[in-house]
Amino acid sequence: MRYFVITGHKAVSTGDFKLDDIAGGAGRLDIMARCVNSAFFLSHDLRKDVELYLVLMGGEDPPKTIIFKGDELRYLNPDERSTAALMRNALLKKVQPGEEAKSSPGVYVTRMSFADVLERFSKVGKMVYLKEDGMDCREYDFPENPVFVLGDNRDLTEEEEALLLSYLPDSINIGPLSLHADHCMIIVHNEADRRSA
Ligand SMILES: C[S@@+](CC[C@H](N)C(=O)[O-])C[C@H]1O[C@@H](n2cnc3c(N)ncnc32)[C@H](O)[C@@H]1O
Structure with a gap:
């Protein structure tokens, strides 16, 4: 396996951001979305032997960590907007400390800090x-x-x-x-x- 951990210093930790504003109000969530793309996309496939941990430290409810697991991932498209929508769905999930809540196949949200x-x-x-x-x-x-x-x-x-x-x-x-x-x-x-x- 290959694992990546990225620190999203200002990236929002709640799901109430606008998909049109991921590079602004969402605290540079566009960078996180591009990291998802780089972690997983091959030309006509996804890397299955990769897990990506996005540690979100900004916004109203930090810390949260969104985990993408390549061997389970579905519904991932190469554009930043739809990836941000997957992240938003994860952040809209209620999650307790110690839990890993699944928002879609291969996407989980936790309250883990860096x-x-x-x-x-x-x-x-x-x-x-x-x-x-x-x-x-x-x-x-x-x-x-x-x-x-x-x-x-x-x-x-x-x-x-x-x-x-x-x-x-x-x-x-x-x-x-x-x-x-x-x-x-x-x-x-x-x-x-x-x-x-
Ligand atoms: C955009 S850079 C952060 C700011 C950058 N250090 C600067 O001074 O502008 C994002 C991260 O990518 C990694 N990085 C960037 N260039 C790198 C390089 N040449 N070798 C290894 N890691 C690098 C580091 O982990 C860095 O924190």
Whole structure:
């Protein structure tokens, strides 16, 4: 499996946003939607061996984490608007702490914080921090079940980074320039695909 964890620092945590305003009032939920696209879409298929954790920290009811599970996913289309609609449906679900509420096949909402997500993954796989000053990913042996952690349009805060570093992740860069989160995911997939081809 490949896992991705993205911090949506301002991304809304309730479902009362307008689909026409995902890049504004919804706290850059458009970035989250593009990350969903990058995590799963192949030309004529979906990646089934991927799970994506979108940690939403903005809006009225944070934290919430929407989980997309590739092996169960249905009704996912490549456009941002319909992906945002899947996220809205998830956020409209009532969910209690400790629960994972399913809103559509392969889409779940939880009340997990960034700290909760890292704690869950500490038992699952090696954490891999995508960081501009990390080691060159071309020199890196990708582990089994990597858990890639990256920021949205902002880097992890100092506090988030300290928490992540406490799990002793590997840190890798995927090139000399600072890229958008969704673009980083495509490159990471490509590097991992090449190694497993
Ligand atoms: C849009 S960037 C965040 C802001 C960016 N660091 C800047 O200064 O403009 C989103 C995230 O993608 C990841 N990222 C971007 N470029 C990267 C690179 N060259 N290598 C590794 N990770 C990268 C980092 O996790 C970063 O937090």
